[in-house]
Amino acid sequence: MAKDKKQPRPKAETPKGFRDYFGAEVTQRTEMLRTIAGVYHRYGFDALESSAVETVEALGKFLPDVDRPNEGVFAWQEAEEGDKKGDWLALRYDMTAPLARVYAQHRNDLPTPYRRYTMGPVWRNEKPGPGRFRQFYQCDADTVGTASMAADAEICAMLADTLEAVGIARGDYLIRVNNRKVLEGVLDFAGISSDDPRRPSVMRTIDKFDKVGEQGVMELLTLGRIDESGAKIDGVLLDDMVAWRIVQYLTQKSVPQMADKSEELGELNARRIASMRQAVGGSKIGNEGVDELEVMARLLTAQGYGTDRIVVDSSVVRGLGYYTGPVFEAELTFEILDEKGRKRQFGSVAGGGRYDDLVKRFTGQEVPATGISIGVDRLLAALRAKGRISDVEQGPVVVTVMDRDRMADYQAMVAELRNADIRAEVYLGNPKNFGNQLKYADRRKSPVAVIAGGDEFDAGKVQIKDLILGAKIAENATLEEWKDRPSQYEVARADLVAKVRAILDGQD
Known part of the structure; x- marks a missing residue:
């Protein structure tokens, strides 16, 4: 069988x-x-x-x-x-x-x-x-x-406050704002109508501006380009002048007259909004989008959000098809090293818009x-x-176990620490080898170990070992420094919580 x-x-x-x-x-x-x-x-x-x-x-x-x-x-x-x-x-x-x-x-x-x-x-x-x-x-x-554009402006202001609240310093981020209606107007003005089958491909290409840059977008809008791997990427086959008009909009290269609204919009926003007016020509939807950006810029300036934090930027497109008006993107501007050790900007961490x-x-x-x-x-x-x-x-304070018959006493210690809002645990492995308990504490990244055996219990004492200081001393200290800077303290049992708290406060 x-x-x-x-x-x-x-x-x-x-x-x-x-x-x-x-x-x-x-x-x-x-x-x-x-x-x-x-x-x-x-x-x-x-x-x-x-x-x-x-x-x-x-x-x-x-x-x-x-x-x-x-x-x-x-x-x-x-x-x-x-x-x-x-x-x-x-x-x-x-x-x-x-x-x-x-x-x-x-x-x-x-x-x-x-x-x-x-x-x-x-x-x-x-x-x-x-x-x-x-x-x-x-x-x-x-x-x-x-x-109301006040809702869009509020979202951008809240995003700036959020980035700073979590620890992104002012100067390390920029929230960039555009409007899909403006882009629609630019395409209308460039002769690419809403029913033109090339329009979705043009939109997807524009969305790659951050990745491939001005020249890359120009190539993709016309005859195509060769990517880093050597592969040929087909272009949209627009006329060169039509493609250049779109690239002008993305790079804000049209040269407007100096806007007279710089005080209420911020000078940079005023220039960019004036440039957008040129780029959309007589397009109704395009000018509607520019009007909306102008309202947003005015509201943000009034609240104290300058162009060092939130700025109008024509290169923001956002890929999803459901956006119908303002679009926003939060970009972190500091440099990091990529997996090959090359410097690059961190890039986008948030995005959104009107739908x-x-x-x-x-x-x-x-x-x-x-x-x-x-x-x-x-x-x-x-x-x-x-x-x-x-x-x-940082891991928890570890209360070591020298005598398993005194487990109730160890649990009482850890309860006192927890009640004082100190993260703590009793060692629950095999207590036979004390060295393994300290290895466990080290693996847990524990800042402090509490040690008490029969002698300590009889004397009403506990030993408290500063594991962070001990590791530093072991790395660098001479024998004399070791003696002068002990990392283990004997204190009265009643002072357990106070001493542990003092050590933790000193490690911060």
Whole structure:
């Protein structure tokens, strides 16, 4: 009789494009989300936690660079119920499409305008790459139900305050603002009408300006270009003069007369807005977009947000198709080293804009809306690159165990430390080898170890070892310095909490 084939053990590995997060990463993200939520709440936004699963129909056709709604998402079909086919469901790919569904579903119970913030993971069924994962955190804030440019200006101001609250210094970031209507006007003025089949390709090419630069966009709009790998990328085949007019707009190379509104808009914004007026010519939608940018610039200047923080910039396009007006992008301007040791700017950590047509899919009526999305993991990576946060989190105080029969006494010690808001734990491994306990404390990055055996208990004492200072002394100190700077202290049992607190305060 043949033996049953033994089932192979499953591989202990994360799925491709996903990763696990440990210790400091989780704690730091939680703290960042708390800080961001504090800023959003201060601006009057309410928290919303929507379902992580939506119907594919509700998500719609707004996935990045794909035409079919279940192409870029993790989707599955429910089982049939009688003659009814099962619904297609998907994990949310962003926080905006779910908001449109929530507002359409609950609009009679929500205030207008409705201001909400939300945070959590989103999922993209896209090809992963270095630093690009299929699951990542977003932190969004949106205002639904008002067409006022004051809402867009407020979102930009709040984003600036948020970046500074989490530790991005002023001068290390720039929030760039444009308007999709202006770009539509530029294309109209350049002779590329809304029904021209080349228009979507032109928009996608413009969105690559930050990556390929002025010359690269010019090549892609005309005959094409050779990329870094040597591959040929086909161009849109625009006439050279038409392509150059678009590039002029992106680079603000038209030369306007000096604007007379520099005081209320900021001189740089005034120049750029005047340049945009030239670029859109007589286009109605283009001039409408320029008017909206002018209102935003005036409101931001009045609140004290100068062009060193928030600036009008014609090169901002934003890739998603649902933007209908102002678009914004937060860029970190400091340099980091890439994996090959080359200097480069850190780049974008947040983006958003106005999307007045998204709720209309559910209600049939246009509902104006605007919002911003922060890439939390990108922002954390930026703070690590600047040395503002460390990858290593300080561990708990470890109460070692010299006598397992006195476990109740050790637990009493750790309870006192915890009640004093000091992170602490009792060693729960095999206490037989004391050296292993200190190795454990070292692996846990513990700042302090508490030591008490029979002699200490009889004398009403405890030994407290400063593990951080001890490591520093062991690295650099001479024997005389070792004697002068002891890293282990004997104190009365009643002084345990006070001494541990003093050591921790001295390590900060």
